[in-house]
Amino acid sequence: MTATAQPVAATPKDPPPAKPGYRSVYLWHWPIRAMHWVAGGCIALLVVTGFYIGGPYFMTPGEASEHFLMGWMRFLHFSAAAILVATAVIRVYWLFVGNRFERWQALFPFRPRDWGHMVQVLRKYLFIHPERAPHWLGHNPLQQVSYTVLYVVAGTQVVTGFAMYGLSNPGGFFASTFGWVAPLLGGHQVVRFVHHIMTWYFLIFLPIHIYLSLRADLLHREARVSSIVDGFRFVRADVDFIDE
Amino acid sequence: MYYPTAHPWTEDETLAQHLERRGVGRREFLEFCSSMAAVLGLGSLAAPKVAQAMQTQRRPSVIWLQLQECTGCVESVLRTSEPTIGDLVLDLVSLDYQHTLMAGAGTAVETAKQDAMAANEGGYVLIVTGSVPLAEDGIYCTIGGRTAKEIVEEGARGAAAVIAVGACAHFGSVQSARPNPTGAVGIRDVITDKPVLNIAGCPPLGDVVTATVVHFLTFGRLPAVDGEGRPLFAYGSRIHDQCSRRAHFDAGQYVTVFDDEAARKGWCLYKVGCKGPATFSPCPIFQWNTRTNWPIGAGHPCIGCTEPHFWDTMTPFYDRLPDVGGFGIENKVDLIGAAAAIGATAGVVAHAAVTGVQNRRKRRDLPIVEAGTVKQEEDNNG
Numbered sequence: 308m309t310a311t312a313q314p315v316a317a318t319p320k321d322p323p324p325a326k327p328g329y330r331s332v333y334l335w336h337w338p339i340r341a342m343h344w345v346a347g348g349c350i351a352l353l354v355v356t357g358f359y360i361g362g363p364y365f366m367t368p369g370e371a372s373e374h375f376l377m378g379w380m381r382f383l384h385f386s387a388a389a390i391l392v393a394t395a396v397i398r399v400y401w402l403f404v405g406n407r408f409e410r411w412q413a414l415f416p417f418r419p420r421d422w423g424h425m426v427q428v429l430r431k432y433l434f435i436h437p438e439r440a441p442h443w444l445g446h447n448p449l450q451q452v453s454y455t456v457l458y459v460v461a462g463t464q465v466v467t468g469f470a471m472y473g474l475s476n477p478g479g480f481f482a483s484t485f486g487w488v489a490p491l492l493g494g495h496q497v498v499r500f501v502h503h504i505m506t507w508y509f510l511i512f513l514p515i516h517i518y519l520s521l522r523a524d525l526l527h528r529e530a531r532v533s534s535i536v537d538g539f540r541f542v543r544a545d546v547d548f549i550d551e
Numbered sequence: 552m553y554y555p556t557a558h559p560w561t562e563d564e565t566l567a568q569h570l571e572r573r574g575v576g577r578r579e580f581l582e583f584c585s586s587m588a589a590v591l592g593l594g595s596l597a598a599p600k601v602a603q604a605m606q607t608q609r610r611p612s613v614i615w616l617q618l619q620e621c622t623g624c625v626e627s628v629l630r631t632s633e634p635t636i637g638d639l640v641l642d643l644v645s646l647d648y649q650h651t652l653m654a655g656a657g658t659a660v661e662t663a664k665q666d667a668m669a670a671n672e673g674g675y676v677l678i679v680t681g682s683v684p685l686a687e688d689g690i691y692c693t694i695g696g697r698t699a700k701e702i703v704e705e706g707a708r709g710a711a712a713v714i715a716v717g718a719c720a721h722f723g724s725v726q727s728a729r730p731n732p733t734g735a736v737g738i739r740d741v742i743t744d745k746p747v748l749n750i751a752g753c754p755p756l757g758d759v760v761t762a763t764v765v766h767f768l769t770f771g772r773l774p775a776v777d778g779e780g781r782p783l784f785a786y787g788s789r790i791h792d793q794c795s796r797r798a799h800f801d802a803g804q805y806v807t808v809f810d811d812e813a814a815r816k817g818w819c820l821y822k823v824g825c826k827g828p829a830t831f832s833p834c835p836i837f838q839w840n841t842r843t844n845w846p847i848g849a850g851h852p853c854i855g856c857t858e859p860h861f862w863d864t865m866t867p868f869y870d871r872l873p874d875v876g877g878f879g880i881e882n883k884v885d886l887i888g889a890a891a892a893i894g895a896t897a898g899v900v901a902h903a904a905v906t907g908v909q910n911r912r913k914r915r916d917l918p919i920v921e922a923g924t925v926k927q928e929e930d931n932n933g
């Protein structure tokens with residue numbers, strides 16, 4: 308691997324043994340892998356608790372003093388949000404110190420040739436001449452865009468979320484730091500609305516993300532999934548990669 | 552009970568003399584002063600200061616303008632079933648020029664207003680209810696042949712303080728809701744060269760007006776305000792955080808339709824559109840109609856009337872979230888979101904099925920070879 312800058316985390320010396328005809332490539336350092344799973348867990352928890360907060364689908368019977376269902380939902384929601392922000396800090400840091408698959412440049416496939424590639428990848432997924440599409444070690448342009456959008460959506464969720472969180476303590480840190488959000492969007496209800504509707508991006512993203520990852524693994528035996536577990540990806544030795 | 556008289560507080564009387572004449576005892580007056588100190592968040596130690604300032608106070612000059620409005624604010628502020636000492640203080644509102652209450656009419660009262668403004672130049676308090684229509688040179692609200700904009704600008708020029716009472720004066724209220732045909736705006740959009748204090752609400756609580764006036768009389772300045780120009784002592788916390796139904800909110804107990812069992816039990820109104828979580832107002836504490844009740848107490852969700860542009864931003868009043876514009880009320884955001892998510896899942900399943908069919912066909916056509924030795928024929932990107 309020819310990294311443009313020296314990554315902070317060490318690249319493992321010995322890759323796991325590859326089967327004949329394959330080689331293994333180190334893609335993701337452990338902070339990125341850890342961040343992926345922690346953030347994924349947080350987002351799952353945030354979606355479940357968030358939909359409860361947005362429209363409580365369970366009711367508790369009896370006396371109010373015996374229950375704290377919404378209270379717990381909000382507690383879990385806010386805690387998961389705090390952890391998600393912590394992972395975001397790591398991710399942002401890694402945008403500048405990671406290898407070239409992890410750096411900020413990999414989020415923006417907007418050079419002229421990327422556009423052509425994006426069309427080719429799209430056609431591949433539509434079963435139109437899949438053999439013509441080039442190959443990537445890291446993320447292909449379509450992946451890059453969808454992950455960048457995911458970051459933007461998550462960022463919007465964090466900002467709108469903190470803006471609403473600040474309401475309970477006017478004059479406090481969150482109220483004053485994120486006080487500009489509601490006037491910008493046109494009121495607290497619009498903030499709620501944006502926060503709510505953005506959640507669906509995660510639910511649209513998830514099946515596609517899992518399917519395409521598993522598809523690469525199962526169909527092409529390329530160990531995409533393993534790359535986000537131990538960092539290594541197995542690729543066929545006879546294939547050329549655009550981002551080699 | 553203290554009933555209003557035609558000329559409640561005369562020019563040269565101090566407030567103490569005035570209250571004494573109206574039959575208010577010293578003890579009651581001090582009680583009133585401590586309650587005002589508490590409302591203003593000053594603490595009980597400040598009560599003597601309030602009392603001292605209030606009793607030596609001579610009647611200030613107050614000019615009350617009514618523009619594009621429904622008079623509900625005036626009713627809320629000046630009329631209660633049992634007038635209190637607070638209402639007597641509000642008797643300071645000059646009856647010489649108050650559209651709803653004045654006896655005179657026509658040129659006589661317009662001249663009286665001009666005289667009052669000239670005599671108290673720089674010292675009077677300007678209270679405004681109602682919005683200012685700006686469309687078509689302001690022809691949608693004219694009084695005595697002059698537009699609301701001219702009147703309010705003239706009034707603010709010599710005012711020591713400008714207090715906008717009610718949602719209309721705050722941001723334009725219902726007449727400024729989309730599409731706002733008259734171009735109605737709040738007072739702060741017209742008077743930009745001095746601070747405008749907003750006593751928000753449709754209508755606002757009379758107690759907040761009283762307390763604001765007491766603050767002005769005691770300290771000679773208006774109370775501290777939030778980003779909306781609303782006095783912090785009243786609008787400093789959310790309805791949701793002071794609500795008597797909050798325990799049910801935290802417990803997960805909600806009214807789903809009006810008149811269900813949960814509604815009878817007094818559970819939280821969150822699911823029927825309560826905007827308490829986004830609304831800053833002292834309603835739960837001050838309450839209405841001499842503290843008889845308040846909307847949420849009576850089983851109606853808060854509609855968020857102290858927040859700017861609530862007719863546009865807080866609607867639909869009986870739903871949690873705004874509608875998706877242009878899709879009609881049936882198409883809620885969750886329906887669209889769920890359709891997209893299910894569509895994505897279905898697309899993925901279909902894609903997998905097509906892949907399976909293609910592979911089977913390919914396997915039938917091609918000789919079986921060892922993995923890893925075959926020339927790359929397929930893509931490999933997840």
Ligand code: SF4
Pocket residue numbers: 790791792794795796797798800819820821825826827828847853
């Ligand atoms: S009724 Fe409204 S303000 Fe009260 S707890 Fe429920 S949501 Fe909050």
